[in-house]
Ligand SMILES: Cc1ncc(C[n+]2csc(CCOP(=O)(O)OP(=O)(O)O)c2C)c(N)n1
Ligand code: SF4
């Protein structure tokens with residue numbers, strides 16, 4: 001580091017480089033008896049390191065800092081994150097404050113992947129040249145579904161094709177939260193958003209499968225409601241070089257019209273109804289994770305989709321519709337078909 | 347130092363290689379393509395050892411080089427026309443973020459309709475993005491401007507765009523002199539950034555700002571842009587001293603001294619205008635051609651100082667300032683002269699749009715037409 005740079009360092013943002021212990025492999029039992037292979041079986045056993053300072057501006061129960069805390073426990077302080085306009089950025093704290101202990105690079109909405117491409121490539125070039133000393137920081141993104149499914153998809157797809165060395169995290173709250181909850185490509189059919197007041201008429205994209213089809217180094221779906229599973233997947237991704245995509249399902253109180261205390265419960269219901277599938281793939285080789293596999297294979301009865309729908313205000317038009325039963329039956333049919341197609345990929 | 351005869355794009359590629367860039371990302375578009383292909387060749391042969399990323403769009407190219415620049419890399423990209431327009435959002439990001447990216451824009455007309463040839467509408471549409479903008483009128487200027495661009499960009503932490511005419515310069519063969527790598531190294535040592543994105547350093551780059559912080563950043567960028575004028579002048583002098591080769595001034599005058607008619611233009615047209623000035627002088631009108639090298643910031647003082655009281659200034663633009671007569675240089679010149687006590691008649695026209703051939707006779711006709719208007 002040059003003298004000039006030292007002078008420019010803000011006291012408050014200096015990060016000591018602390019190594020993290022490698023998590024150990026163990027099996028973890030969910031409360032309903034399903035067994036999940038996990039690197040760390042208990043939250044209490046995860047590293048103490050907190051990437052997010054206390055007191056962010058996010059809503060109570062917000063899934064974004066929840067997910068980032070788990071990600072941070074794996075990636076540790078030698079990492080940098082790219083963010084696009086989103087709830088996460090809006091709740092960071094105004095300049096010059098920041099609720100994150102690691103450096104953040106905010107970029108334009110469509111630029112997440114290309115920005116991470118630039119960072120990771122520049123680290124490679126400058127470390128090789130000796131202008132920066134190693135070890136190379138982990139480069140990752142923390143991007144909403146809008147910045148992933150929609151405006152950012154072109155750049156994302158290209159970075160995956162090039163196998164650029166970073167982890168693209170999408171936290172998927174199934175709408176544009178920051179701008180007041182408009183529909184996105186990840187919003188499920190029938191959900192009310194501010195731009196679909198009559199309920200969304202289109203199905204959501206299956207973006208994780210599109211990413212799987214890129215056959216990149218690692219692709220996984222996860223959920224803030226399954227922190228051990230998320231932790232294990234991030235740990236796996238951390239040790240892989242090349243392009244990695246992890247999408248974290250993120251129930252959101254104001255968006256889904258659920259009480260702020262229900263984020264975790266709703267995320268579990270999403271998985272247990274089959275509405276959100278948990279799986280991972282290395283170089284295109286798919287593994288379906290326990291809860292989803294058991295439902296897909298018919299070994300475990302899916303949880304009630306009716307309840308999942310009724311509990312969310314965004315589906316009020318379904319709940320109150322005279323055709324409610326038919327709509328929910330169609331939704332179930334859609335979920336079953338999706339899971340069958342997933343099984344066929346094994 | 348050696349003499350070479352190459353295309354403008356090759357001249358640019360050779361300079362970029364010599365400038366010791368760490369990171370490049372680009373996307374093909376005519377007439378830029380042969381430039382990024384040339385650097386891809388350097389990468390394939392091992393002459394270029396930095397990182398070269400083949401992105402899927404210009405928006406991503408600019409996003410990637412801006413980010414690499416934030417890490418502290420010396421970066422380069424190149425584009426033309428639609429590619430530059432596609433980058434527009436990120437041009438503001440690079441300048442607002444004070445990231446000293448250097449880019450070559452090979453001037454080409456913009457859609458609609460499609461047109462492949464030289465026209466400055468692409469660069470001038472980026473006038474207020476906060477980028478510093480150099481224009482070149484021959485291969486030597488293309489080659490030399492690359493080093494000047496990095497020198498100034500990294501001093502003031504503002505990105506620089508180097509523009510030159512598509513096909514007329516990018517694909518034509520012209521002689522130019524290269525500079526030895528050791529001299530370039532002296533002129534342009536490795537980049538020493540004031541900040542870089544790194545966990546050892548921290549920070550939250552480009553986080554949401556309130557009005558007070560935002561406006562302070564903007565005013566600082568505006569002030570530093572104006573201050574860069576002197577840094578351009580000094581950096582040109584330093585390059586002259588190191589290479590022993592005379593460089594054109596920010597506004598280079600040629601032709602008759604103490605002329606009473608001055609012909610201001612930029613790009614390849616400016617080379618042609620030297621011949622027009624000679625022709626006019628032969629016809630009994632004492633004329634001097636003024637070649638503008640730096641478009642942003644605009645060297646107003648130079649223009650005011652060159653022009654004698656009572657002279658006539660003809661400004662020819664290869665672009666249109668819609669809603670205002672003529673092109674952007676005409677606007678700039680009038681604005682620069684407004685505060686001066688000198689009485690100068692300024693006339694302007696837009697010529698050569700979409701690559702319309704600007705021969706000496708075409709230019710002479712336009713200049714004579716404007717001189718008639720001046721008389722009337
Ligand atoms: C080019 C561009 N278009 C639109 C916007 C406005 N905008 C800011 S954030 C946002 C939605 C973000 O949604 P998502 O990525 O899902 O993140 P969330 O807010 O839900 O966390 C939009 C549309 C923008 N900043 N830039
Ligand atoms: S709206 Fe949703 S995603 Fe946005 S801050 Fe609130 S809980 Fe988080």
Ligand SMILES: [Mg+2]
Pocket residue numbers: 144145146171172173174175176177184
């Ligand atoms: Mg969202």
